Amino acid sequence: MDSAFASATRKVQRLIRCDATERLLSYRFPRIVYRMSGGAEFSIEEREAGGRRLLLSGPYLVSSIGAIDQDLDALSGEIAEIDLSGVSEIDTVGAWVACRTARAHGAEIVGASERARRLLNAVEAAGGGEYQEPEGLAWWQPIPAKTGELVEKAQVGTIGVLDFLGQILIAVWNLLRKPSRFRGTAFVRQIELVGVSALPIIGLMSFLIGIVIAQQGSVQLEQFGAESLTINLVGRITLRELGVLMTAIMVAGRSGSAFAAQIGTMKLTEEVDAMRTIGISPVEALVIPRTLAAVIMMPLLGFYASVMAIIGGAVVGDLLLGIPFWTFLTRIEEVVPTHDLWVGLIKAPVFGLIIALAGCYHGMQVRGNSEEVGLRTTMAVVSAIFAVIVLDAFFAVFFTEVGWG
Amino acid sequence: MSIFNQHEAQQHKRFRGEHPIVVEGLKTAFGEHVVHENLSLKVNRGEIIGVVGGSGTGKSVLMRAIIGLQTPAAGEIEVFGNSITQAGIDEDMGVRCRWGVLFQGGALFSTLTVGENVEVPIKQFYPDIEPELRREIARYKVILSGLPENAIDKFPSELSGGMKKRAGLARALALDPELLFLDEPTAGLDPIGAAAFDRQTRELKETLGLTVFLITHDLDTLYEICDRVAVIADKRIIAVGTIPELLETDHQWIDEYFNGPRGRAASHGKPPRVNSRSSVDNQPDSEA
Numbered sequence: 001m002d003s004a005f006a007s008a009t010r011k012v013q014r015l016i017r018c019d020a021t022e023r024l025l026s027y028r029f030p031r032i033v034y035r036m037s038g039g040a041e042f043s044i045e046e047r048e049a050g051g052r053r054l055l056l057s058g059p060y061l062v063s064s065i066g067a068i069d070q071d072l073d074a075l076s077g078e079i080a081e082i083d084l085s086g087v088s089e090i091d092t093v094g095a096w097v098a099c100r101t102a103r104a105h106g107a108e109i110v111g112a113s114e115r116a117r118r119l120l121n122a123v124e125a126a127g128g129g130e131y132q133e134p135e136g137l138a139w140w141q142p143i144p145a146k147t148g149e150l151v152e153k154a155q156v157g158t159i160g161v162l163d164f165l166g167q168i169l170i171a172v173w174n175l176l177r178k179p180s181r182f183r184g185t186a187f188v189r190q191i192e193l194v195g196v197s198a199l200p201i202i203g204l205m206s207f208l209i210g211i212v213i214a215q216q217g218s219v220q221l222e223q224f225g226a227e228s229l230t231i232n233l234v235g236r237i238t239l240r241e242l243g244v245l246m247t248a249i250m251v252a253g254r255s256g257s258a259f260a261a262q263i264g265t266m267k268l269t270e271e272v273d274a275m276r277t278i279g280i281s282p283v284e285a286l287v288i289p290r291t292l293a294a295v296i297m298m299p300l301l302g303f304y305a306s307v308m309a310i311i312g313g314a315v316v317g318d319l320l321l322g323i324p325f326w327t328f329l330t331r332i333e334e335v336v337p338t339h340d341l342w343v344g345l346i347k348a349p350v351f352g353l354i355i356a357l358a359g360c361y362h363g364m365q366v367r368g369n370s371e372e373v374g375l376r377t378t379m380a381v382v383s384a385i386f387a388v389i390v391l392d393a394f395f396a397v398f399f400t401e402v403g404w405g
Numbered sequence: 406m407s408i409f410n411q412h413e414a415q416q417h418k419r420f421r422g423e424h425p426i427v428v429e430g431l432k433t434a435f436g437e438h439v440v441h442e443n444l445s446l447k448v449n450r451g452e453i454i455g456v457v458g459g460s461g462t463g464k465s466v467l468m469r470a471i472i473g474l475q476t477p478a479a480g481e482i483e484v485f486g487n488s489i490t491q492a493g494i495d496e497d498m499g500v501r502c503r504w505g506v507l508f509q510g511g512a513l514f515s516t517l518t519v520g521e522n523v524e525v526p527i528k529q530f531y532p533d534i535e536p537e538l539r540r541e542i543a544r545y546k547v548i549l550s551g552l553p554e555n556a557i558d559k560f561p562s563e564l565s566g567g568m569k570k571r572a573g574l575a576r577a578l579a580l581d582p583e584l585l586f587l588d589e590p591t592a593g594l595d596p597i598g599a600a601a602f603d604r605q606t607r608e609l610k611e612t613l614g615l616t617v618f619l620i621t622h623d624l625d626t627l628y629e630i631c632d633r634v635a636v637i638a639d640k641r642i643i644a645v646g647t648i649p650e651l652l653e654t655d656h657q658w659i660d661e662y663f664n665g666p667r668g669r670a671a672s673h674g675k676p677p678r679v680n681s682r683s684s685v686d687n688q689p690d691s692e693a
Contacts, residue, residue, distance in 0.1 A: 062530075062531060092545070115614065368560065
């Protein structure tokens with residue numbers, strides 16, 4: 001088979017006197033050429049002195065090694081020497097591959113140019129020892145390991161939260177004793193960021209929610225001929241629940257995440273540590289203004305959101321239900337009990353506190369790298385919204401029980 | 406060699422020209438603020454060129470312009486004979502696998518280990534290299550850069566400043582570049598660490614045949630390893646040459662730079678003088 005192929009190629013060789021083809025063919029058959037790729041190639045021949053010689057030729061560079069490396073790796077049997085004299089270009093990757101092959105087969109490297117020799121020495125010195133893969137776990141070990149990790153994390157997390165709350169209490173106590181240390185500028189800035197700049201988006205969101213509640217509610221109430229109860233529906237649900245709840249979700253997404261990301265980045269760039277060394281308490285300077293701003297702004301934003309939702313409802317009433325705009329608003333005063341307003345306003349600062357604490361806590365927990373900032377920001381938002389919704393359920397039951405139903 | 410591979414093989418050629426970097430009439434500006442005006446520089450193949458200049462004279466900006474991160478307002482930059490100014494940042498892939506850059510802070514990817522950091526450029530440019538070989542390459546590069554072996558599996562946040570620089574160097578060397586950019590490699594290192602880093606740079610340059618573009622404030626580095634020094638002042642390169650050649654020019658800034666107390670200490674290996682006047686009087690006693 002082989003000789004038939006060889007004689008065929010000789011014929012072709014006679015026919016085509018193309019220089020490149022000739023070189024290719026004459027090169028190919030006295031030896032066994034394994035692979036040709038982007039230029040790097042190798043062949044094996046028997047030495048006169050016995051043993052086999054591996055001839056490397058072409059460029060042995062990081063750009064050309066990829067296609068040939070596996071074939072070289074798969075070579076078996078003894079090789080006495082590796083001849084580099086055919087190598088046109090070499091870099092450390094080529095040198096490394098030659099060095100590795102030599103070591104695997106106990107071969108000696110010959111014919112290296114001066115540059116190749118230098119590179120070989122360099123990589124030999126650097127990569128001489130065997131690479132030790134870091135030890136992996138046995139198949140059954142990850143489960144207990146993961147469980148243990150989670151338990152430990154839970155413990156560290158609990159202690160961390162308590163520690164954080166303690167720090168805040170200390171900071172509050174210090175501020176009460178020395179009110180002059182309160183950071184007014186930072187507080188006002190946070191008021192602006194949390195509250196004022198959130199007005200457009202929260203306003204629009206609540207207005208649309210008001211429209212949806214009024215429109216959808218009226219469709220259902222129409223079946224009983226009770227469209228006029230749409231006013232009760234919109235007024236009570238927004239003031240009691242939705243106004244504050246939607247605002248809390250929006251503030252958690254806007255400001256809670258910002259707190260976590262900002263404080264987290266400051267942790268990474270060692271700004272927080274710098275504060276400590278100057279004698280500024282990070283809790284006083286970063287956490288307290290943000291928390292206070294959120295606590296104060298949440299009821300205001302929540303009330304504003306309820307008002308916008310009621311206006312949305314009134315617009316629907318005017319356009320679709322035939323209830324004049326101003327009539328809708330005066331009826332609100334008559335059908336919504338005042339305690340509904342209080343229910344909303346009492347919940348709001350608590351939600352604000354939770355959102356701010358979650359944001360600041362997760363920000364302060366950032367360690368190590370930029371991925372952690374993203375992770376902690378996500379955790380801050382998710383845990384804040386979750387806690388807000390759970391608490392809202394408790395509040396709902398509580399207020400109904402105390403007679404503010 | 407088969408005919409099909411010939412154009413591919415072109416890429417495997419090392420740069421044979423005289424000047425791997427040629428900057429002609431470069432102008433860079435941030436809005437109204439002009440950093441460079443009519444700046445020209447030719448870097449010779451196989452040399453370590455040190456770029457010095459006062460703070461804010463645009464040394465790093467020059468480097469960023471050469472590696473294509475900063476679009477110049479005017480002028481022409483050629484690296485390995487290819488124009489950087491005309492090609493977009495994404496078009497000159499053929500050039501960018503032939504240089505390595507060490508940024509000032511190391512700029513390591515913080516979510517990857519040191520070894521993975523070194524593997525990133527290899528994976529990016531040569532995805533056909535087997536993961537096993539890639540790990541081995543990363544490993545010897547890390548060791549070549551002077552880091553201990555156990556640093557490979559560490560994250561950048563677990564490394565000291567000097568180790569981060571070395572890890573950055575390992576990543577810069579990942580593709581066996583012909584051209585190496587170092588932005589203040591010894592800043593923030595202790596004198597022993599800085600000297601070791603200098604030695605490493607010199608050794609790597611000699612072993613790998615690198616051309617090194619080095620921005621530095623470290624006079625010891627200039628004296629120890631730089632073949633030539635380029636001085637940036639007045640928005641352009643005012644002089645390029647060996648340190649003795651620079652000392653012969655009578656530009657005031659160069660004079661103050663090399664003949665100041667620190668410059669003399671570096672040239673003589675003596676501690677800087679305490680006498681504050683010595684920064685002003687320019688005795689010609691420091692012909693190095």
